[in-house]
Amino acid sequence: MPEVLxxxxxxxxxxxxxxxxxEDHQIVGEVENGVEAVETYKEERPDLVMxxxxxxxxxxxxxxxxxxxxxxxxxxxxxTSVGQEEKMKEAVKxxxxxxxxxxxxxxSVMEAIEDVVPS
Amino acid sequence: xxxxxxxxxxxxxxxxxxxxxxxxxxxxxxxIEADVEVTKLSLVDRQDVGEELGDREFVGVxxxxxxxxxxxTVLVFSRDCRTSLIEALxxxxxxxxxxxxxxxxIGNIMMSGFIDGWAxxxxxxxxxxxxxxxxxxxxxxxxxxxxGGDTNHVFVFKSRIEWVDESIEFYIYMLPEYEPLTTxxxxxxxxxxxxxxxxxxxxxxxxxxxxxxxxxxxxxxxxGIETVAEVSQISFAPITDVPKQISNETYVGTVIEFxxxxxxxxxxxxDEVSAKNVAEAMMPVDMGDDxxxxxxxxxxxxxxxxxxxxxxxxxxNVLQTSVDxxxxxxxxxxxxxxxxxxxxxxxxxxxxAFIIDSTMRTDDIEFEAExxxxxxxxxxxxxxxxxxxxxxxxxxxxxxxxxxx
Numbered sequence: 222m223p224e225v226l227x228x229x230x231x232x233x234x235x236x237x238x239x240x241x242x243x244e245d246h247q248i249v250g251e252v253e254n255g256v257e258a259v260e261t262y263k264e265e266r267p268d269l270v271m272x273x274x275x276x277x278x279x280x281x282x283x284x285x286x287x288x289x290x291x292x293x294x295x296x297x298x299x300x301t302s303v304g305q306e307e308k309m310k311e312a313v314k315x316x317x318x319x320x321x322x323x324x325x326x327x328x329s330v331m332e333a334i335e336d337v338v339p340s
Numbered sequence: 341x342x343x344x345x346x347x348x349x350x351x352x353x354x355x356x357x358x359x360x361x362x363x364x365x366x367x368x369x370x371x372i373e374a375d376v377e378v379t380k381l382s383l384v385d386r387q388d389v390g391e392e393l394g395d396r397e398f399v400g401v402x403x404x405x406x407x408x409x410x411x412x413t414v415l416v417f418s419r420d421c422r423t424s425l426i427e428a429l430x431x432x433x434x435x436x437x438x439x440x441x442x443x444x445x446i447g448n449i450m451m452s453g454f455i456d457g458w459a460x461x462x463x464x465x466x467x468x469x470x471x472x473x474x475x476x477x478x479x480x481x482x483x484x485x486x487x488g489g490d491t492n493h494v495f496v497f498k499s500r501i502e503w504v505d506e507s508i509e510f511y512i513y514m515l516p517e518y519e520p521l522t523t524x525x526x527x528x529x530x531x532x533x534x535x536x537x538x539x540x541x542x543x544x545x546x547x548x549x550x551x552x553x554x555x556x557x558x559x560x561x562x563x564g565i566e567t568v569a570e571v572s573q574i575s576f577a578p579i580t581d582v583p584k585q586i587s588n589e590t591y592v593g594t595v596i597e598f599x600x601x602x603x604x605x606x607x608x609x610x611d612e613v614s615a616k617n618v619a620e621a622m623m624p625v626d627m628g629d630d631x632x633x634x635x636x637x638x639x640x641x642x643x644x645x646x647x648x649x650x651x652x653x654x655x656x657n658v659l660q661t662s663v664d665x666x667x668x669x670x671x672x673x674x675x676x677x678x679x680x681x682x683x684x685x686x687x688x689x690x691x692x693a694f695i696i697d698s699t700m701r702t703d704d705i706e707f708e709a710e711x712x713x714x715x716x717x718x719x720x721x722x723x724x725x726x727x728x729x730x731x732x733x734x735x736x737x738x739x740x741x742x743x744x745x
Contacts (some may be wrong), residue, residue, distance in 0.1 A: 231638065231641060233635075233639045233641065234642050239578040266521065275665060275666070275667055277666075277667050301649075301652065302648070302650075303649050303736060304653040304736065304737055304739075305656040305657055305662050305663065306342050306656070306657050306660070306737035307656060307660070307661060308736055309742040309743070311662070313742060313743060317743075319743065320742075320743060321739070322649075322739065323642075323645075323646050323649075324561040324562040326561075
Protein backbone atom coordinates (compact mmCIF):
# COMPACT_ATOMS: atom_id res chain seq x y z
CA MET A 222 0.00 0.00 0.00
CA PRO A 223 1.29 3.53 -0.74
CA GLU A 224 2.55 5.34 2.33
CA VAL A 225 1.04 8.72 3.10
CA LEU A 226 2.01 11.53 5.45
CA UNK A 227 -0.82 13.87 6.48
CA UNK A 228 0.15 17.45 7.42
CA UNK A 229 -2.75 19.55 8.70
CA UNK A 230 -3.13 21.60 11.87
CA UNK A 231 -6.78 20.61 12.17
CA UNK A 232 -7.39 17.42 14.11
CA UNK A 233 -10.80 17.22 12.48
CA UNK A 234 -9.29 17.32 9.00
CA UNK A 235 -6.54 14.80 9.85
CA UNK A 236 -9.21 12.39 11.07
CA UNK A 237 -11.28 12.94 7.95
CA UNK A 238 -8.33 12.33 5.63
CA UNK A 239 -7.29 9.25 7.61
CA UNK A 240 -10.79 7.82 7.27
CA UNK A 241 -10.77 8.48 3.53
CA UNK A 242 -7.30 7.06 2.94
CA UNK A 243 -6.65 4.24 5.41
CA GLU A 244 -8.46 1.57 3.42
CA ASP A 245 -6.02 1.79 0.52
CA HIS A 246 -3.05 3.58 2.03
CA GLN A 247 -0.73 3.27 4.98
CA ILE A 248 -0.68 6.41 7.08
CA VAL A 249 2.93 6.82 8.25
CA GLY A 250 2.42 10.04 10.15
CA GLU A 251 0.07 12.85 11.07
CA VAL A 252 1.69 16.21 11.78
CA GLU A 253 0.39 19.68 12.65
CA ASN A 254 2.82 22.11 11.03
CA GLY A 255 5.31 22.53 8.22
CA VAL A 256 8.40 21.92 10.38
CA GLU A 257 7.09 18.56 11.55
CA ALA A 258 6.09 17.75 7.98
CA VAL A 259 9.66 18.22 6.72
CA GLU A 260 11.16 16.27 9.62
CA THR A 261 8.72 13.38 9.29
CA TYR A 262 9.19 13.30 5.54
CA LYS A 263 12.97 12.89 6.02
CA GLU A 264 12.44 10.05 8.46
CA GLU A 265 9.67 8.18 6.68
CA ARG A 266 10.14 9.01 2.98
CA PRO A 267 6.45 8.33 2.26
CA ASP A 268 5.11 7.93 -1.28
CA LEU A 269 2.84 10.93 -0.83
CA VAL A 270 2.33 13.96 1.39
CA MET A 271 -1.11 15.49 1.81
CA UNK A 272 -0.13 19.04 2.75
CA UNK A 273 -2.33 21.80 4.17
CA UNK A 274 -1.23 25.37 3.37
CA UNK A 275 -2.28 27.45 6.37
CA UNK A 276 -0.46 25.91 9.33
CA UNK A 277 1.32 27.40 12.34
CA UNK A 278 5.11 27.73 12.64
CA UNK A 279 5.74 27.00 8.97
CA UNK A 280 3.15 26.96 6.20
CA UNK A 281 2.62 24.16 3.71
CA UNK A 282 4.10 25.95 0.71
CA UNK A 283 7.42 26.55 2.48
CA UNK A 284 7.44 22.96 3.71
CA UNK A 285 6.74 21.68 0.19
CA UNK A 286 9.55 23.82 -1.16
CA UNK A 287 11.99 22.33 1.32
CA UNK A 288 10.84 18.75 0.82
CA UNK A 289 11.10 19.13 -2.96
CA UNK A 290 14.54 20.75 -2.74
CA UNK A 291 15.76 17.75 -0.75
CA UNK A 292 13.89 15.15 -2.77
CA UNK A 293 12.72 16.28 -6.19
CA UNK A 294 10.88 12.97 -6.60
CA UNK A 295 8.68 13.60 -3.55
CA UNK A 296 4.94 13.64 -4.27
CA UNK A 297 3.05 16.43 -2.57
CA UNK A 298 -0.63 17.26 -2.94
CA UNK A 299 -1.74 20.53 -1.45
CA UNK A 300 -4.91 19.88 0.47
CA THR A 301 -6.22 23.24 1.54
CA SER A 302 -9.14 25.56 2.01
CA VAL A 303 -7.26 28.30 0.15
CA GLY A 304 -8.74 28.87 -3.31
CA GLN A 305 -6.60 31.82 -4.41
CA GLU A 306 -5.02 31.83 -7.83
CA GLU A 307 -1.82 33.42 -6.54
CA LYS A 308 -1.48 30.74 -3.86
CA MET A 309 -2.00 28.02 -6.45
CA LYS A 310 0.80 29.54 -8.52
CA GLU A 311 3.03 29.65 -5.43
CA ALA A 312 2.25 25.98 -4.82
CA VAL A 313 3.23 25.13 -8.41
CA LYS A 314 6.44 27.10 -7.96
CA UNK A 315 7.23 25.24 -4.75
CA UNK A 316 6.89 21.97 -6.67
CA UNK A 317 3.46 20.72 -5.58
CA UNK A 318 2.12 17.93 -7.78
CA UNK A 319 -1.57 18.45 -7.15
CA UNK A 320 -4.04 20.74 -5.43
CA UNK A 321 -7.38 19.94 -3.90
CA UNK A 322 -9.56 22.45 -2.12
CA UNK A 323 -11.55 21.82 1.02
CA UNK A 324 -14.25 20.92 1.53
CA UNK A 325 -13.67 17.76 -0.46
CA UNK A 326 -15.26 14.36 -0.79
CA UNK A 327 -13.59 11.00 -1.13
CA UNK A 328 -13.83 10.72 -4.96
CA SER A 329 -12.02 14.03 -5.54
CA VAL A 330 -9.26 13.05 -3.09
CA MET A 331 -8.80 9.63 -4.71
CA GLU A 332 -8.79 11.17 -8.17
CA ALA A 333 -6.09 13.67 -7.20
CA ILE A 334 -3.99 10.90 -5.66
CA GLU A 335 -4.41 8.68 -8.74
CA ASP A 336 -3.13 11.54 -10.92
CA VAL A 337 0.01 11.90 -8.80
CA VAL A 338 0.65 8.34 -7.61
CA PRO A 339 -1.03 6.01 -10.11
CA SER A 340 -1.98 2.66 -8.58
CA UNK B 341 -18.24 59.57 -8.66
CA UNK B 342 -16.06 59.47 -5.58
CA UNK B 343 -16.61 59.72 -1.87
CA UNK B 344 -13.77 60.38 0.53
CA UNK B 345 -13.23 58.97 3.97
CA UNK B 346 -13.49 62.36 5.57
CA UNK B 347 -16.97 62.96 4.19
CA UNK B 348 -18.03 59.44 5.20
CA UNK B 349 -16.88 60.34 8.72
CA UNK B 350 -18.71 63.66 8.59
CA UNK B 351 -21.92 62.11 7.29
CA UNK B 352 -21.78 59.41 9.89
CA UNK B 353 -21.18 62.03 12.57
CA UNK B 354 -24.18 64.00 11.29
CA UNK B 355 -26.39 60.95 11.57
CA UNK B 356 -25.09 60.30 15.06
CA UNK B 357 -25.67 63.88 16.18
CA UNK B 358 -29.14 63.76 14.66
CA UNK B 359 -29.90 60.56 16.54
CA UNK B 360 -28.56 62.08 19.77
CA UNK B 361 -30.72 65.15 19.28
CA UNK B 362 -33.73 62.95 18.64
CA UNK B 363 -32.97 60.97 21.79
CA UNK B 364 -32.62 64.14 23.87
CA UNK B 365 -36.00 65.30 22.58
CA UNK B 366 -37.56 62.03 23.63
CA UNK B 367 -35.98 62.20 27.09
CA UNK B 368 -37.30 65.74 27.55
CA UNK B 369 -40.80 64.67 26.57
CA UNK B 370 -41.02 61.42 28.47
CA UNK B 371 -38.36 61.46 31.18
CA ILE B 372 -37.05 58.20 29.74
CA GLU B 373 -33.26 58.04 29.70
CA ALA B 374 -31.91 56.59 26.48
CA ASP B 375 -28.56 56.46 24.69
CA VAL B 376 -27.56 56.26 21.05
CA GLU B 377 -25.72 52.97 20.89
CA VAL B 378 -24.66 52.70 17.29
CA THR B 379 -24.76 54.88 14.24
CA LYS B 380 -23.45 53.57 11.00
CA LEU B 381 -23.63 54.21 7.32
CA SER B 382 -24.11 51.04 5.33
CA LEU B 383 -24.06 50.26 1.68
CA VAL B 384 -26.61 47.49 1.35
CA ASP B 385 -28.33 45.57 -1.37
CA ARG B 386 -31.86 46.93 -1.60
CA GLN B 387 -33.39 43.57 -0.63
CA ASP B 388 -31.39 43.41 2.61
CA VAL B 389 -32.51 46.71 4.16
CA GLY B 390 -33.93 46.15 7.64
CA GLU B 391 -32.88 42.48 7.99
CA GLU B 392 -31.61 43.19 11.50
CA LEU B 393 -35.18 43.89 12.64
CA GLY B 394 -35.91 40.16 12.47
CA ASP B 395 -39.61 39.37 12.59
CA ARG B 396 -40.46 41.44 15.66
CA GLU B 397 -43.48 43.78 15.65
CA PHE B 398 -42.67 47.45 15.26
CA VAL B 399 -44.54 50.73 15.29
CA GLY B 400 -43.26 54.14 14.41
CA VAL B 401 -43.38 57.10 12.11
CA UNK B 402 -42.24 57.78 8.61
CA UNK B 403 -41.43 61.04 6.82
CA UNK B 404 -40.67 61.88 3.24
CA UNK B 405 -38.10 64.59 2.77
CA UNK B 406 -36.92 66.50 -0.25
CA UNK B 407 -34.45 69.22 -1.12
CA UNK B 408 -30.67 68.85 -1.24
CA UNK B 409 -31.31 65.29 -0.08
CA UNK B 410 -34.47 63.37 -0.80
CA UNK B 411 -35.86 60.10 0.44
CA UNK B 412 -37.51 58.56 3.46
CA THR B 413 -36.68 58.50 7.12
CA VAL B 414 -38.22 56.26 9.71
CA LEU B 415 -38.21 55.91 13.48
CA VAL B 416 -39.42 52.56 14.75
CA PHE B 417 -39.61 50.88 18.10
CA SER B 418 -41.01 47.59 19.28
CA ARG B 419 -44.77 47.44 19.79
CA ASP B 420 -44.25 46.42 23.45
CA CYS B 421 -42.32 49.60 24.02
CA ARG B 422 -45.16 51.76 22.70
CA THR B 423 -47.30 51.45 25.82
CA SER B 424 -44.50 52.54 28.12
CA LEU B 425 -43.63 55.46 25.90
CA ILE B 426 -47.20 56.69 25.67
CA GLU B 427 -47.69 56.32 29.39
CA ALA B 428 -44.56 58.36 30.00
CA LEU B 429 -45.77 60.99 27.55
CA UNK B 430 -49.43 61.42 28.34
CA UNK B 431 -49.97 59.29 31.42
CA UNK B 432 -51.65 56.39 29.64
CA UNK B 433 -53.56 56.03 26.43
CA UNK B 434 -57.22 55.11 26.62
CA UNK B 435 -57.65 54.40 22.98
CA UNK B 436 -55.79 53.12 19.98
CA UNK B 437 -56.20 56.50 18.33
CA UNK B 438 -54.57 58.23 21.29
CA UNK B 439 -51.69 55.73 21.24
CA UNK B 440 -51.12 56.36 17.55
CA UNK B 441 -51.27 60.08 18.04
CA UNK B 442 -48.71 59.82 20.83
CA UNK B 443 -46.36 57.77 18.68
CA UNK B 444 -46.70 60.29 15.86
CA UNK B 445 -45.95 63.20 18.14
CA ILE B 446 -42.90 61.61 19.70
CA GLY B 447 -41.70 60.65 16.24
CA ASN B 448 -42.37 64.10 14.84
CA ILE B 449 -40.33 65.89 17.45
CA MET B 450 -37.51 63.35 17.43
CA MET B 451 -37.16 63.23 13.68
CA SER B 452 -37.44 66.96 13.04
CA GLY B 453 -34.23 67.40 15.02
CA PHE B 454 -32.64 64.61 13.02
CA ILE B 455 -33.43 66.14 9.64
CA ASP B 456 -32.62 69.72 10.71
CA GLY B 457 -29.04 68.72 11.51
CA TRP B 458 -28.54 67.57 7.95
CA ALA B 459 -30.05 70.73 6.49
CA UNK B 460 -27.79 72.91 8.65
CA UNK B 461 -24.68 71.00 7.60
CA UNK B 462 -25.55 71.16 3.93
CA UNK B 463 -26.50 74.83 4.19
CA UNK B 464 -29.74 74.06 2.43
CA UNK B 465 -33.31 73.47 3.37
CA UNK B 466 -34.73 70.00 3.54
CA UNK B 467 -38.51 69.92 3.66
CA UNK B 468 -40.27 67.02 5.22
CA UNK B 469 -43.81 65.76 5.16
CA UNK B 470 -46.01 65.40 8.24
CA UNK B 471 -45.36 62.09 10.01
CA UNK B 472 -47.28 58.99 8.97
CA UNK B 473 -47.91 56.28 11.53
CA UNK B 474 -46.50 52.91 10.47
CA UNK B 475 -46.65 49.42 11.91
CA UNK B 476 -45.50 46.02 10.73
CA UNK B 477 -43.24 43.06 11.30
CA UNK B 478 -39.49 43.26 10.80
CA UNK B 479 -38.24 44.82 7.59
CA UNK B 480 -41.83 45.11 6.32
CA UNK B 481 -42.32 48.11 8.59
CA UNK B 482 -39.83 50.06 6.51
CA UNK B 483 -40.71 51.80 3.27
CA UNK B 484 -39.17 50.46 0.07
CA UNK B 485 -35.69 51.87 -0.34
CA UNK B 486 -35.79 54.64 -2.93
CA UNK B 487 -34.92 53.60 -6.48
CA GLY B 488 -31.43 54.51 -7.56
CA GLY B 489 -30.99 54.43 -11.32
CA ASP B 490 -29.12 51.33 -12.41
CA THR B 491 -27.85 50.27 -8.99
CA ASN B 492 -29.33 47.75 -6.59
CA HIS B 493 -27.43 49.28 -3.71
CA VAL B 494 -28.69 51.84 -1.26
CA PHE B 495 -26.92 53.84 1.40
CA VAL B 496 -28.68 53.54 4.73
CA PHE B 497 -27.95 55.51 7.88
CA LYS B 498 -28.94 53.42 10.88
CA SER B 499 -28.95 54.37 14.52
CA ARG B 500 -29.84 52.06 17.36
CA ILE B 501 -31.03 53.76 20.53
CA GLU B 502 -31.27 51.84 23.76
CA TRP B 503 -33.43 52.69 26.66
CA VAL B 504 -31.18 52.84 29.73
CA ASP B 505 -31.68 49.84 32.06
CA GLU B 506 -34.23 48.28 29.70
CA SER B 507 -33.73 45.95 26.81
CA ILE B 508 -35.76 48.18 24.53
CA GLU B 509 -34.38 49.47 21.29
CA PHE B 510 -35.37 52.13 18.79
CA TYR B 511 -34.07 52.33 15.30
CA ILE B 512 -33.74 55.34 13.05
CA TYR B 513 -33.35 54.63 9.36
CA MET B 514 -32.54 57.28 6.85
CA LEU B 515 -33.02 56.02 3.31
CA PRO B 516 -31.85 58.73 0.96
CA GLU B 517 -32.32 58.50 -2.78
CA TYR B 518 -29.08 57.28 -4.23
CA GLU B 519 -28.31 59.97 -6.79
CA PRO B 520 -28.82 63.07 -4.60
CA LEU B 521 -26.81 61.47 -1.78
CA THR B 522 -23.88 60.45 -3.95
CA THR B 523 -23.93 63.89 -5.57
CA UNK B 524 -23.78 65.53 -2.14
CA UNK B 525 -21.02 63.11 -1.10
CA UNK B 526 -19.06 63.87 -4.26
CA UNK B 527 -19.51 67.60 -3.71
CA UNK B 528 -18.05 67.20 -0.25
CA UNK B 529 -15.22 64.89 -1.32
CA UNK B 530 -11.80 66.35 -1.74
CA UNK B 531 -9.59 65.04 -4.49
CA UNK B 532 -6.99 63.77 -2.07
CA UNK B 533 -5.68 60.26 -1.56
CA UNK B 534 -8.61 59.01 0.46
CA UNK B 535 -11.36 59.30 -2.14
CA UNK B 536 -13.13 56.05 -3.04
CA UNK B 537 -15.13 55.59 -6.21
CA UNK B 538 -18.65 54.70 -5.10
CA UNK B 539 -19.07 52.10 -7.84
CA UNK B 540 -16.03 50.21 -6.51
CA UNK B 541 -17.55 50.16 -3.05
CA UNK B 542 -20.59 48.52 -4.66
CA UNK B 543 -18.42 46.00 -6.47
CA UNK B 544 -16.71 45.17 -3.19
CA UNK B 545 -20.09 44.61 -1.60
CA UNK B 546 -21.01 42.27 -4.46
CA UNK B 547 -17.75 40.41 -3.87
CA UNK B 548 -18.68 40.11 -0.22
CA UNK B 549 -22.01 38.59 -1.19
CA UNK B 550 -20.28 36.21 -3.54
CA UNK B 551 -17.82 35.25 -0.77
CA UNK B 552 -20.70 34.60 1.60
CA UNK B 553 -22.40 32.42 -1.00
CA UNK B 554 -19.17 30.45 -1.39
CA UNK B 555 -18.88 30.09 2.39
CA UNK B 556 -22.53 28.92 2.51
CA UNK B 557 -21.81 26.36 -0.24
CA UNK B 558 -18.88 25.09 1.81
CA UNK B 559 -21.11 24.68 4.86
CA UNK B 560 -23.60 22.73 2.75
CA UNK B 561 -20.87 20.50 1.34
CA UNK B 562 -19.37 19.76 4.76
CA UNK B 563 -22.60 19.23 6.64
CA GLY B 564 -25.26 18.32 4.09
CA ILE B 565 -27.33 21.21 5.47
CA GLU B 566 -28.73 23.44 2.73
CA THR B 567 -27.45 26.88 3.71
CA VAL B 568 -28.11 30.21 2.06
CA ALA B 569 -26.33 33.53 2.24
CA GLU B 570 -28.74 36.06 3.68
CA VAL B 571 -27.27 39.51 4.03
CA SER B 572 -24.10 41.24 3.12
CA GLN B 573 -23.27 44.83 3.73
CA ILE B 574 -20.34 47.12 4.11
CA SER B 575 -20.71 49.70 6.85
CA PHE B 576 -18.69 52.60 8.10
CA ALA B 577 -18.69 53.49 11.78
CA PRO B 578 -16.49 55.05 14.47
CA ILE B 579 -14.12 52.54 16.08
CA THR B 580 -15.90 53.09 19.39
CA ASP B 581 -19.12 51.76 17.84
CA VAL B 582 -17.51 48.69 16.28
CA PRO B 583 -17.90 46.33 19.27
CA LYS B 584 -21.61 47.18 19.40
CA GLN B 585 -22.09 45.76 15.91
CA ILE B 586 -22.23 42.29 17.41
CA SER B 587 -24.86 41.23 19.89
CA ASN B 588 -23.82 40.27 23.37
CA GLU B 589 -25.01 36.71 23.24
CA THR B 590 -22.44 33.94 23.60
CA TYR B 591 -20.79 32.84 20.39
CA VAL B 592 -18.56 29.99 19.36
CA GLY B 593 -16.40 30.51 16.34
CA THR B 594 -13.06 31.38 14.91
CA VAL B 595 -10.97 34.51 14.52
CA ILE B 596 -8.22 34.87 11.96
CA GLU B 597 -5.90 37.71 11.09
CA PHE B 598 -5.41 38.23 7.36
CA UNK B 599 -2.43 39.94 5.81
CA UNK B 600 -1.98 41.42 2.37
CA UNK B 601 -3.97 44.23 0.85
CA UNK B 602 -6.19 44.60 2.72
CA UNK B 603 -5.08 43.21 6.07
CA UNK B 604 -7.37 42.91 9.06
CA UNK B 605 -9.41 40.45 11.07
CA UNK B 606 -12.20 38.10 10.22
CA UNK B 607 -14.61 36.38 12.57
CA UNK B 608 -16.88 33.44 11.81
CA UNK B 609 -19.36 33.19 14.65
CA UNK B 610 -22.14 30.77 15.57
CA ASP B 611 -24.51 30.97 18.49
CA GLU B 612 -23.98 27.99 20.81
CA VAL B 613 -26.94 25.96 19.53
CA SER B 614 -25.95 26.51 15.91
CA ALA B 615 -22.35 25.61 16.71
CA LYS B 616 -23.37 22.31 18.22
CA ASN B 617 -25.81 21.52 15.44
CA VAL B 618 -23.40 22.28 12.65
CA ALA B 619 -20.48 20.46 14.32
CA GLU B 620 -22.59 17.32 14.77
CA ALA B 621 -23.71 17.48 11.16
CA MET B 622 -20.03 17.34 10.19
CA MET B 623 -19.30 14.23 12.25
CA PRO B 624 -20.23 10.69 11.39
CA VAL B 625 -21.50 9.81 14.87
CA ASP B 626 -23.99 11.45 17.21
CA MET B 627 -22.03 13.06 20.02
CA GLY B 628 -24.96 12.77 22.43
CA ASP B 629 -23.57 15.48 24.69
CA ASP B 630 -25.19 18.75 25.73
CA UNK B 631 -21.87 20.51 26.13
CA UNK B 632 -19.47 21.42 23.38
CA UNK B 633 -16.74 18.77 23.38
CA UNK B 634 -13.22 19.08 21.98
CA UNK B 635 -14.45 17.27 18.89
CA UNK B 636 -17.22 19.82 18.40
CA UNK B 637 -14.65 22.59 18.77
CA UNK B 638 -12.22 20.99 16.34
CA UNK B 639 -15.01 20.69 13.78
CA UNK B 640 -16.00 24.35 14.31
CA UNK B 641 -12.38 25.39 13.94
CA UNK B 642 -12.07 23.62 10.61
CA UNK B 643 -15.42 24.90 9.39
CA UNK B 644 -14.35 28.43 10.33
CA UNK B 645 -11.13 27.91 8.41
CA UNK B 646 -12.93 26.76 5.28
CA UNK B 647 -15.60 29.47 5.52
CA UNK B 648 -12.88 32.09 5.94
CA UNK B 649 -11.16 30.91 2.77
CA UNK B 650 -14.45 30.88 0.90
CA UNK B 651 -14.88 34.48 1.96
CA UNK B 652 -11.45 36.01 1.33
CA UNK B 653 -10.35 33.97 -1.70
CA UNK B 654 -12.77 35.90 -3.91
CA UNK B 655 -11.19 39.19 -2.85
CA UNK B 656 -7.72 37.85 -3.62
CA ASN B 657 -8.70 36.48 -7.02
CA VAL B 658 -10.50 39.63 -8.14
CA LEU B 659 -7.68 41.83 -6.87
CA GLN B 660 -5.09 39.47 -8.42
CA THR B 661 -3.18 39.29 -5.19
CA SER B 662 -2.85 36.86 -2.33
CA VAL B 663 -4.42 37.30 1.08
CA ASP B 664 -2.69 35.16 3.70
CA UNK B 665 -4.34 34.31 6.94
CA UNK B 666 -3.30 32.84 10.24
CA UNK B 667 -4.65 29.47 11.37
CA UNK B 668 -8.06 29.93 12.99
CA UNK B 669 -8.20 30.70 16.71
CA UNK B 670 -11.20 29.20 18.43
CA UNK B 671 -13.27 31.67 20.45
CA UNK B 672 -16.10 30.96 22.87
CA UNK B 673 -17.26 34.13 24.55
CA UNK B 674 -19.76 37.00 24.50
CA UNK B 675 -19.84 38.78 21.13
CA UNK B 676 -18.46 42.08 22.32
CA UNK B 677 -15.66 40.37 24.26
CA UNK B 678 -14.60 38.68 21.02
CA UNK B 679 -14.59 41.80 18.86
CA UNK B 680 -13.32 44.30 21.48
CA UNK B 681 -9.60 43.44 21.25
CA UNK B 682 -9.77 43.29 17.45
CA UNK B 683 -11.37 46.74 17.25
CA UNK B 684 -8.72 48.04 19.65
CA UNK B 685 -6.01 46.65 17.42
CA UNK B 686 -7.51 48.18 14.25
CA UNK B 687 -8.17 51.42 16.16
CA UNK B 688 -4.46 51.97 16.76
CA UNK B 689 -4.22 53.32 13.22
CA UNK B 690 -7.69 54.68 12.42
CA UNK B 691 -10.64 56.41 14.07
CA UNK B 692 -13.33 54.90 11.87
CA ALA B 693 -13.60 51.44 10.40
CA PHE B 694 -15.24 49.67 7.54
CA ILE B 695 -17.10 46.64 8.81
CA ILE B 696 -18.09 43.92 6.40
CA ASP B 697 -20.96 41.80 7.66
CA SER B 698 -22.66 38.71 6.30
CA THR B 699 -25.08 36.20 7.67
CA MET B 700 -26.26 32.81 6.52
CA ARG B 701 -29.15 30.68 7.64
CA THR B 702 -30.90 27.43 6.96
CA ASP B 703 -34.43 26.18 7.47
CA ASP B 704 -33.29 22.57 8.05
CA ILE B 705 -32.07 22.95 11.64
CA GLU B 706 -31.49 25.84 14.02
CA PHE B 707 -28.47 27.38 12.40
CA GLU B 708 -27.21 30.87 11.87
CA ALA B 709 -23.69 32.04 11.16
CA GLU B 710 -22.28 35.53 11.04
CA UNK B 711 -19.13 36.62 9.29
CA UNK B 712 -17.61 39.96 10.25
CA UNK B 713 -14.49 41.43 8.71
CA UNK B 714 -12.55 44.42 10.00
CA UNK B 715 -10.11 45.48 7.29
CA UNK B 716 -7.47 48.13 7.66
CA UNK B 717 -9.14 51.25 6.27
CA UNK B 718 -6.15 52.59 4.37
CA UNK B 719 -5.42 49.22 2.78
CA UNK B 720 -9.04 48.64 1.86
CA UNK B 721 -8.99 52.01 0.16
CA UNK B 722 -5.84 50.97 -1.72
CA UNK B 723 -7.45 47.65 -2.66
CA UNK B 724 -10.50 49.48 -4.00
CA UNK B 725 -8.23 51.79 -5.92
CA UNK B 726 -6.51 48.78 -7.51
CA UNK B 727 -9.77 46.97 -8.16
CA UNK B 728 -10.65 46.51 -11.80
CA UNK B 729 -14.44 46.60 -11.98
CA UNK B 730 -14.42 44.32 -15.03
CA UNK B 731 -12.80 41.55 -12.92
CA UNK B 732 -15.65 41.61 -10.39
CA UNK B 733 -16.94 38.20 -11.48
CA UNK B 734 -13.57 36.46 -11.33
CA UNK B 735 -13.81 35.28 -7.75
CA UNK B 736 -12.99 31.61 -8.45
CA UNK B 737 -9.69 30.06 -9.45
CA UNK B 738 -9.31 26.64 -11.07
CA UNK B 739 -6.33 24.67 -9.69
CA UNK B 740 -6.44 22.12 -12.53
CA UNK B 741 -6.00 24.83 -15.11
CA UNK B 742 -3.16 26.48 -13.17
CA UNK B 743 -1.35 23.17 -12.64
CA UNK B 744 -1.63 22.35 -16.36
CA UNK B 745 -0.17 25.69 -17.48
